[in-house]
Amino acid sequence: MVNNIIEFENVSKQYREKAGEIVNALNPSELSIQAGEFFTLLGPSGCGKTTALRLMAGFIQPTAGNIKIDGLAMNNVPPYRRPVNMVFQDYALFPHLNVFENVAFGLRIKRTQAAEISRRVNESLEIVQLVGLNNRRPSQLSGGQKQRVALARALVNQPAVLLLDEPLGALDLKLRRAMQLELKALQQQVGITFVYVTHDQEEALTMSDRIAVMSAGRILQIDSPQNIYERPTTRFVADFVGETNFLTGKIKNIVTGDYVKLAIGNDLVDVRHRTNGIHPGDTVTVAIRPERLSLAADGQQVEQISATISEITYLGTDTRYLVTIPTGEKAAVRVQNAGMNRTSSYRIGDQVKLGYVLDDAQILVS
Amino acid sequence: MTTLNRKQDSAGKTNRPGTETKLAGIPRTGQLVMLVAPAALWLIFLLILPLITLVMLSFQKSAFGPDSTVFSLNSYIEFFRNSAYQRLMLRSLWISLLVSFFTILLSYPLAYYMAFHGGQKQSLMLNLLIIPAWTSFLLRVLAWRVILGSSGLLNTFLLWIGLINQPITGLFYSQTAVVITLIYIWIPFAALPIYVALQRIEPGLLEAASDLGSRPWQAFLKVTFPLSIPGILAGFLFVFIPTVGEYVTPAMVGGPNGLMIGNIIWDQFSRGLDWPMGATLSLAILVAVLIPLVLAARVAQKSGALGGGR
Numbered sequence: 001m002v003n004n005i006i007e008f009e010n011v012s013k014q015y016r017e018k019a020g021e022i023v024n025a026l027n028p029s030e031l032s033i034q035a036g037e038f039f040t041l042l043g044p045s046g047c048g049k050t051t052a053l054r055l056m057a058g059f060i061q062p063t064a065g066n067i068k069i070d071g072l073a074m075n076n077v078p079p080y081r082r083p084v085n086m087v088f089q090d091y092a093l094f095p096h097l098n099v100f101e102n103v104a105f106g107l108r109i110k111r112t113q114a115a116e117i118s119r120r121v122n123e124s125l126e127i128v129q130l131v132g133l134n135n136r137r138p139s140q141l142s143g144g145q146k147q148r149v150a151l152a153r154a155l156v157n158q159p160a161v162l163l164l165d166e167p168l169g170a171l172d173l174k175l176r177r178a179m180q181l182e183l184k185a186l187q188q189q190v191g192i193t194f195v196y197v198t199h200d201q202e203e204a205l206t207m208s209d210r211i212a213v214m215s216a217g218r219i220l221q222i223d224s225p226q227n228i229y230e231r232p233t234t235r236f237v238a239d240f241v242g243e244t245n246f247l248t249g250k251i252k253n254i255v256t257g258d259y260v261k262l263a264i265g266n267d268l269v270d271v272r273h274r275t276n277g278i279h280p281g282d283t284v285t286v287a288i289r290p291e292r293l294s295l296a297a298d299g300q301q302v303e304q305i306s307a308t309i310s311e312i313t314y315l316g317t318d319t320r321y322l323v324t325i326p327t328g329e330k331a332a333v334r335v336q337n338a339g340m341n342r343t344s345s346y347r348i349g350d351q352v353k354l355g356y357v358l359d360d361a362q363i364l365v366s
Numbered sequence: 367m368t369t370l371n372r373k374q375d376s377a378g379k380t381n382r383p384g385t386e387t388k389l390a391g392i393p394r395t396g397q398l399v400m401l402v403a404p405a406a407l408w409l410i411f412l413l414i415l416p417l418i419t420l421v422m423l424s425f426q427k428s429a430f431g432p433d434s435t436v437f438s439l440n441s442y443i444e445f446f447r448n449s450a451y452q453r454l455m456l457r458s459l460w461i462s463l464l465v466s467f468f469t470i471l472l473s474y475p476l477a478y479y480m481a482f483h484g485g486q487k488q489s490l491m492l493n494l495l496i497i498p499a500w501t502s503f504l505l506r507v508l509a510w511r512v513i514l515g516s517s518g519l520l521n522t523f524l525l526w527i528g529l530i531n532q533p534i535t536g537l538f539y540s541q542t543a544v545v546i547t548l549i550y551i552w553i554p555f556a557a558l559p560i561y562v563a564l565q566r567i568e569p570g571l572l573e574a575a576s577d578l579g580s581r582p583w584q585a586f587l588k589v590t591f592p593l594s595i596p597g598i599l600a601g602f603l604f605v606f607i608p609t610v611g612e613y614v615t616p617a618m619v620g621g622p623n624g625l626m627i628g629n630i631i632w633d634q635f636s637r638g639l640d641w642p643m644g645a646t647l648s649l650a651i652l653v654a655v656l657i658p659l660v661l662a663a664r665v666a667q668k669s670g671a672l673g674g675g676r
Contacts (some may be wrong), residue, residue, distance in 0.1 A: 086577045109588075
């Protein structure tokens with residue numbers, strides 16, 4: 001209770017369209033964000049992640065449910081009375097003010113003393129590594145510099161939570177990568193809770209302590225980056241985060257409490273399961289990452305599925321094989337080009353066995 | 367390449383404008399001259415030549431007859447010696463300032479409402495604002511005679527509700543009447559540039575202000591208003607400049623105390639037949655208007671509002 005800086009209790013947001021049609025931007029959702037963590041809302045555009053963020057900032061009010069920030073109910077509390085600050089997607093820097101005044105904006109509103117303003121503004125500009133540009137106008141700054149000003153402008157107010165709405169979206173790939181690491185380091189340095197919105201799964205995995213994957217106005221899974229990647233509970237999460245193979249199998253029997261014998265094509269394999277409510281005879285989907293599958297000749301691996309190689313693509317660090325299993329389903333296999341595997345020893349049309357380690361296959365909730 | 371282009375040109379089809387491209391066989395410099403020519407000719411014949419004529423006229427002893435070729439500073443001496451001209455000049459500038467100030471004061475809330483609360487009715491409101499300008503300027507000025515006259519709408523109404531028992535006569539044929547009428551005439555001219563400036567303000571900026579702790583009125587003072595200054599300046603110039611030279615409105619509703627410099631210039635050219643004096647007064651207005659123009663440009667530059675954008 002004490003640790004949760006932001007709490008959503010059954011929060012939902014509906015919009016009424018012009019035609020009278022109701023759009024569920026956010027279905028009733030529960031969410032607890034802990035103090036000091038780097039929390040990411042991840043999902044494709046229109047999934048409700050920005051709606052959730054704007055609900056926290058107070059730009060919009062929930063249709064139902066309660067939002068608490070730092071233990072206090074935020075119903076009808078306007079943005080200017082919330083202990084949060086936002087870094088906007090397009091930065092929203094004030095074009096008529098220079099860098100210093102942009103950053104000082106919040107402090108001036110609070111009537112902070114001039115010396116204190118000067119000290120804190122320069123301090124936060126130092127934190128974001130933007131020194132010596134105090135007198136520049138936003139129009140005279142590069143995208144990366146604007147980004148830093150926006151960040152400093154929010155941080156200078158020492159908010160309880162910093163909200164970031166796809167802040168790196170407008171930057172080029174190289175700068176984005178550098179800023180990802182910088183932001184993460186910055187968050188650890190200042191110790192402020194970050195709530196970060198992005199559609200970039202790689203960004204989310206790199207930076208976050210925890211990720212909430214969203215789709216169509218629903219939060220599908222909240223977990224650590226590792227668990228989001230390794231143990232996706234739904235097909236959407238498995239598919240959205242990284243590349244995944246989906247294979248259809250039929251449950252033969254449940255061996256012990258935690259793994260089942262599964263028929264995929266003509267092969268019988270073991271798959272660990274963590275969900276309840278599956279019974280022998282059920283048809284289920286199994287997710288396996290391409291890099292967790294291996295290719296081998298018959299008999300070399302524990303769990304194996306027969307397959308035929310239909311495509312080979314050389315990718316530099318890896319080689320990607322597309323294989324077809326007897327059911328007609330296709331699967332991708334990524335093999336690192338290192339050591340013994342430096343050159344591909346397979347050809348299109350070769351019969352192979354797909355192998356995997358028990359923990360790497362995941363039965364999904366439909 | 368050239369022959370190919372010619373072929374296409376003669377076939378009536380123009381190809382893509384590249385560096386070597388000739389449009390209808392005319393070289394690039396020729397194209398440029400043709401593009402600039404209409405504007406240049408317009409400026410030369412309708413602005414620069416008349417201005418030169420005006421300057422020359424102001425130094426003539428007389429506009430007609432043998433004296434017309436005699437150089438003379440008489441008009442200028444008269445302008446500086448006769449304080450009536452200067453008083454009239456100052457009054458014109460004062461009236462123009464009053465009109466500009468009140469026009470902007472009244473236009474701002476209007477423009478603000480249209481820009482931020484207009485919603486889907488924005489274009490309707492814009493049209494309503496502009497439609498009165500479709501009727502003749504004279505008619506709109508005359509309408510105020512009907513309203514402000516001693517047996518006009520305003521007096522009749524005030525008498526009817528019993529607020530007064532004698533019609534107010536000072537309303538009509540006065541400086542106030544000129545100011546009121548001109549404010550009414552100019553409101554669309556000030557409201558439109560302010561509306562455009564306000565509409566260009568990104569909603570994200572106001573959200574950012576709110577996020578940083580500003581109450582709505584603080585956000586207005588620190589973000590909305592400064593960003594609308596270019597619109598206010600444009601509105602000011604659109605109103606101030608034509609008002610200084612205005613002569614129709616003062617002639618129709620101004621009376622003796624409402625006369626402006628424009629009326630005197632008109633007199634010099636028509637009844638007085640003292641064209642050199644008229645020219646001198648016209649040039650005096652020109653200089654008087656240039657001063658606020660330069661000041662406004664300086665304010666715009668300082669506020670940085672014009673160099674804004676992102």
